[in-house]
Amino acid sequence: MKAEVVVIGSGISGLTAAASLTKRNRQVVIVERNQKPGGALKHFVRKGIPFDVGFHYSGCLGSGGILRVLWEYLGVWSHLRVHPFPSEGNDSLILRNSEKSVQAFFSYERLEDELQQAFPNEAEGIATYLKALRDICASIPFYNLDLSLTPFLRAPLSSAKIGLAPFLTSLTKDPDLQAVLASPAFLYGVPPRQAGLAVHAMVAHAFISGAYAIDGGGQAIVDAFLATLAEAGVDILTGQEVESVLVKENQVAGVKTSEGEIYASHVIYTGHPTSLLDLVPDGIFRKAFYNRIRNLINTDSMFVVFGAVDDPGSLDDLTWVNHYAIPSGLDILDVNLKYPEESALLMTAPGRRYSDSALSDAQRGIILMRPASWDEVAPFSVDSGKARPASYKRWKAQSADRLLDQAKKLWGYSRIEPLAIGSPLTFRDKLGVPGGAVYGVQHCLNQYNPGARTRLSGLWLSGQGTLMTGIVGASLSGLVTAGEIEGLEPLWDEVRQCR
Amino acid sequence: MISDEQVRRRVTQIMAEEFELEPELLQPDATLYEDLGLDSLDAVDMVVALEKAFGMKMTDEEAVRAVRTLGDLFELVCRLKNQQAAKE
Ligand SMILES: Cc1cc2nc3c(=O)[nH]c(=O)nc-3n(C[C@H](O)[C@H](O)[C@H](O)COP(=O)(O)OP(=O)(O)OC[C@H]3O[C@@H](n4cnc5c(N)ncnc54)[C@H](O)[C@@H]3O)c2cc1C
Numbered sequence: 001m002k003a004e005v006v007v008i009g010s011g012i013s014g015l016t017a018a019a020s021l022t023k024r025n026r027q028v029v030i031v032e033r034n035q036k037p038g039g040a041l042k043h044f045v046r047k048g049i050p051f052d053v054g055f056h057y058s059g060c061l062g063s064g065g066i067l068r069v070l071w072e073y074l075g076v077w078s079h080l081r082v083h084p085f086p087s088e089g090n091d092s093l094i095l096r097n098s099e100k101s102v103q104a105f106f107s108y109e110r111l112e113d114e115l116q117q118a119f120p121n122e123a124e125g126i127a128t129y130l131k132a133l134r135d136i137c138a139s140i141p142f143y144n145l146d147l148s149l150t151p152f153l154r155a156p157l158s159s160a161k162i163g164l165a166p167f168l169t170s171l172t173k174d175p176d177l178q179a180v181l182a183s184p185a186f187l188y189g190v191p192p193r194q195a196g197l198a199v200h201a202m203v204a205h206a207f208i209s210g211a212y213a214i215d216g217g218g219q220a221i222v223d224a225f226l227a228t229l230a231e232a233g234v235d236i237l238t239g240q241e242v243e244s245v246l247v248k249e250n251q252v253a254g255v256k257t258s259e260g261e262i263y264a265s266h267v268i269y270t271g272h273p274t275s276l277l278d279l280v281p282d283g284i285f286r287k288a289f290y291n292r293i294r295n296l297i298n299t300d301s302m303f304v305v306f307g308a309v310d311d312p313g314s315l316d317d318l319t320w321v322n323h324y325a326i327p328s329g330l331d332i333l334d335v336n337l338k339y340p341e342e343s344a345l346l347m348t349a350p351g352r353r354y355s356d357s358a359l360s361d362a363q364r365g366i367i368l369m370r371p372a373s374w375d376e377v378a379p380f381s382v383d384s385g386k387a388r389p390a391s392y393k394r395w396k397a398q399s400a401d402r403l404l405d406q407a408k409k410l411w412g413y414s415r416i417e418p419l420a421i422g423s424p425l426t427f428r429d430k431l432g433v434p435g436g437a438v439y440g441v442q443h444c445l446n447q448y449n450p451g452a453r454t455r456l457s458g459l460w461l462s463g464q465g466t467l468m469t470g471i472v473g474a475s476l477s478g479l480v481t482a483g484e485i486e487g488l489e490p491l492w493d494e495v496r497q498c499r
Numbered sequence: 500m501i502s503d504e505q506v507r508r509r510v511t512q513i514m515a516e517e518f519e520l521e522p523e524l525l526q527p528d529a530t531l532y533e534d535l536g537l538d539s540l541d542a543v544d545m546v547v548a549l550e551k552a553f554g555m556k557m558t559d560e561e562a563v564r565a566v567r568t569l570g571d572l573f574e575l576v577c578r579l580k581n582q583q584a585a586k587e
Binding site (some may be wrong): 124156157286287288289291292295446448451453454455 | 510516517518519538540541542544545546548551556560568
């Protein structure tokens with residue numbers, strides 16, 4: 001088989017890279033190890049209820065928002081029904097140490113009002129924080145579409161070296177306010193003490209500028225891409241693992257999959273960067289690159305209970321409000337705790353936001369999640385595909401019970417029937433990431449994430465480990481990698497015309 | 500504290516090992532990009548390798564970008580090492 005470009009992986013980054021390249025008339029083939037395309041965005045169904053895995057809500061989908069602009073450009077926007085959270089929608093944060101509660105609204109004005117009411121003596125720190133987010137994002141092309149892309153990609157932002165923790169502690173001594181301002185870290189997986197202000201700003205700003213839900217969730221995004229890619233004649237080969245990248249005369253020649261060879265002059269790899277090292281013949285990369293990639297620090301994992309209630313009406317409070325419980329101070333993503341469920345957790349019901357009555361079963365679904373460390377499951381770890389020990393099942397059930405117990409204590413939800421459980425082991429095996437790292441490689445201070453370009457001519461990287469994590473970050477990584485192949489600014493110009 | 504001479508020897512050793520370069524090429528006047536064949540992508544790998552070996556951060560991009568020869572690199576690492584020692 002032959003193609004111009006082979007994309008390894010059909011997560012949102014691979015789908016975006018493929019769709020961007022077909023816009024430029026490239027002939028693309030996607031190879032996906034799993035039986036179904038979509039990576040972290042595909043849903044699974046239990047008792048008729050579809051559950052989202054890697055998508056609960058997103059920013060950047062309002063008018064002029066980069067994800068909307070990109071989806072308009074790629075032709076997927078018209079397939080989707082996107083709903084902004086109403087003005088009352090928010091991330092409702094319960095501070096575990098003080099039992100104070102704060103509504104983090106998806107609007108700069110409302111958020112500032114709310115924070116000032118909750119923390120009347122901290123007006124200055126609050127204003128400084130919010131201004132910093134806006135100022136930083138004004139210098140980032142994805143938030144300020146007037147800017148060109150190349151300078152941002154080639155040189156780090158001047159704010160890239162500022163740590164989130166010292167910044168927050170300089171603004172306020174109140175551990176509750178620190179926790180509230182640090183809470184968006186939950187959405188990119190870097191503990192605040194390791195996080196940089198710039199990455200924090202990108203994520204926080206996106207949500208404060210407006211949160212959005214999509215009918216059908218992550219699966220609807222995948223389906224929209226599949227429809228667009230099918231029209232463009234892109235083959236998606238599922239159930240095939242890429243086993244190696246073919247190299248001829250120091251130039252990419254294609255890939256060898258579990259089913260045969262595909263010849264191509266460009267290959268885009270969207271999986272976890274560490275696993276790439278096993279796909280490339282010895283002697284291509286230097287030792288320095290191997291060492292750097294092997295030593296990248298990953299995000300931690302999550303422990304997730306996917307449950308159901310009988311009466312969807314009992315979830316009314318959850319429709320446009322995500323319920324978080326967070327510890328005070330900067331400990332939101334601390335793992336290796338004796339009772340991890342007593343620290344940070346999130347209760348959300350993305351299916352409640354679907355407007356389509358055909359999706360009504362989705363409205364009974366509820367998701368509870370908390371940060372989790374690989375160490376919790378290490379004693380039960382066996383290779384992917386092998387039967388797990390009975391002790392693992394017991395541990396999983398007990399951990400789920402404790403999480404459900406917390407939902408009852410914190411929010412009074414007592415009638416949740418657990419239908420599925422995701423542990424770090426589940427995420428390792430289903431997403432193919434080491435340690436079940438839900439957000440992949442950390443985008444943290446002092447870490448140099450790999451970029452799209454590699455030393456091997458024709459081999460490109462993309463995915464949440466490169467540019468940025470989350471739906472927005474991974475999508476943009478797909479666009480950027482396509483841009484590196486096609487010319488960054490011409491592609492960026494085409495995209496920006498859709499605003 | 501390690502001497503400047505030790506720093507130089509260690510930098511040479513790291514460059515030889517991590518970039519698989521012939522030790523005799525690693526002279527102070529060798530340019531990283533032309534003589535040693537590194538490129539802008541290798542520069543990040545180099546920074547990461549040196550940071551790890553010397554337990555310090557090379558966060559001043561301007562200074563790193565100004566490095567042209569191996570001698571420049573020796574000088575930069577020595578300077579950062581000495582600054583770090585002064586702080587401790
Ligand atoms: C539980 C959870 C909740 C999340 N919640 C949110 C949220 O609410 N909002 C948000 O913005 N983000 C969220 N995220 C993060 C977001 O889902 C991810 O950042 C994003 O989907 C990553 O996309 P990707 O394309 O980089 O990777 P993936 O979706 O992981 O895709 C990579 C694909 O490559 C395939 N692959 C890898 N190697 C090979 C190979 N050798 N051969 C063939 N195929 C291969 C894999 O099978 C996989 O399908 C969440 C993630 C998780 C896990």
